[in-house]
Amino acid sequence: MQPKQSIVHLPVYQPGKPIEEVKRELGLKEVIKLASNENPFGSSEHAKAAIQNELNNISLYPDGGSVDLTNDLAAYLGVTPKQIIFGAGSDEVILMLARAYLTPGDETIMADETFPQYKHNCEIEGATIIEVPLNDGTHDLTAMLAKVTDRTKIIWVCNPNNPTGTIVRKAELEAFIRQVPSNVLVVLDEAYFEYVLDAEYPDGITLLPEFKNVIVLRTFSKVYGLASLRIGYGVGHEDVIRSINQVREPFNTSRFGQAAAKASLADTQFLDNCRARNAEGIAYMNEEFDRLGLNYFEAHGNFIMVDAKLPSQQVFDGLLRKGIISRARWSYYPTHIRITVGSREQNEAFIRALEEVLQEAAVLG
Ligand SMILES: Cc1ncc(COP(=O)(O)O)c(C=O)c1O
Known part of the structure; x- marks a missing residue:
């Protein structure tokens, strides 16, 4: 049996690891997924x-x-x-x-x-x-x-x-x-x-x-x-x-x-609330990236792409060990990661983890 020629080279979609599995493997109590641009405030x-x-x-x-x-x-x-x-x-x-x-x-x-x-x-x-x-x-x-x-x-x-x-x-x-x-x-x-x-x-x-x-x-x-x-x-x-x-x-x-x-x-109230909190999240992240001296693209959705100045896989792995799941490995952007804007607490946890990862790699003084 031969599948159609146009699909033989395609990779099978690799889903991210479930949060429970990441917790078990890395011995973490809490894991925050900021990888799929989901709404951190749930649903209406x-x-x-x-x-x-x-x-x-x-x-x-x-x-x-x-x-x-x-x-x-x-x-x-x-x-x-x-x-x-x-x-x-x-x-x-x-x-x-x-x-x-x-x-x-x-x-x-x-x-x-x-x-x-x-x-x-x-x-x-x-x-x-x-x-x-x-x-x-x-x-x-x-x-x-x-x-x-x-x-x-x-x-x-x-x-x-x-x-x-x-x-x-x-x-x-x-x-x-x-x-x-x-x-x-x-x-x-x-x-x-x-x-x-x-x-x-x-x-x-x-x-x-x-x-x-x-x-x-x-x-x-x-x-x-x-x-x-x-x-x-x-x-x-x-x-x-x-x-x-x-x-x-x-x-x-x-x-x-x-x-x-x-x-x-x-439910326009739910929508307005999520939109406003997302804007606050973007403003917070932008300020923090500025403080850390990191460049980022102007974010208009519910995610931000930031240049962490290190191979993105290294940043991804470092963040994962600290309980944050991000997205990495874009061929044009080898040192960028993409992070979903989370709740205030999630954003703060992400920034803390990122700062530590960068310090460990001596990117920051
Ligand atoms: C730009 C863009 N289009 C489409 C989708 C697909 O979204 P869904 O199939 O959940 O509607 C996504 C999901 O991340 C997206 O980022």
Whole structure:
């Protein structure tokens, strides 16, 4: 038996070690995971109550079209229900986009470094991946535009970008989209949209009336704190959404995911609180990095990429021994680690641990 050629070289996804295992192995009482950009403040109480309500229905398939949630979200975003598609996380929307639009020989353009699932799914479909290096941690839209050919099908713009946390601003993004041929799909991944406070940050949804070839991806995994329920969505022109719906599994989101997302959407207080506390966390971390003399990218999501001036694996291992799980090993950024903004206590524990790691390695005096 021979699997398809486009997957034979792909690594199997290696999940991070569970917290309990790290504790046992390293003899630690407490371990703080700041590796996956999860919400340190949990999720809305309304979402938990909605899940309780669904407990009696778990023997029934979910509503395959997520009709109730779609209607609420459409009203919230000011779009029509036909412009929305839900996925098992925005991860699945990325997968469905690649599946619906790409065949071998097609080209797709993305930043290097950016969210790895674009490349992964496009490779599976046999597309040719064109990676364009970031410019000072930010998408180089001019260089990306220069890579467009008549074989280009999809351009991915991650805004804020994971892992760097940087944004492209409104005027630049609009000028870029205006120059992209109208038969090329531009995917604006706004997984961290709700966290961004910069006045020049573009809301991709406002571009949809003018640009049929734009699709915006968002998720309930981040500021809404529903990562385990796997629910995210795409918003675009109804023809694009229809094409993605053609490859969607019939019951791709769960009853719990739909119910919790609906309840979370209505809990603006929870969202505002998380957004404000995240901003405080970023300000604190920035101050501390300045104190330690470390450079970092301007963070707009709920994570920060900082240059620890040591091989990132060494910093990762040092932090792990002190009970902090971070992210490391980006080929373009060999001395950077990415850290999720946690609660005040978690952020303080991280900074203490980082300072010790740097002192032990004699980076700091
Ligand atoms: C930029 C970006 N897009 C998409 C996702 C996927 O999120 P989910 O599948 O949980 O919606 C993530 C998760 O970390 C992300 O960072």
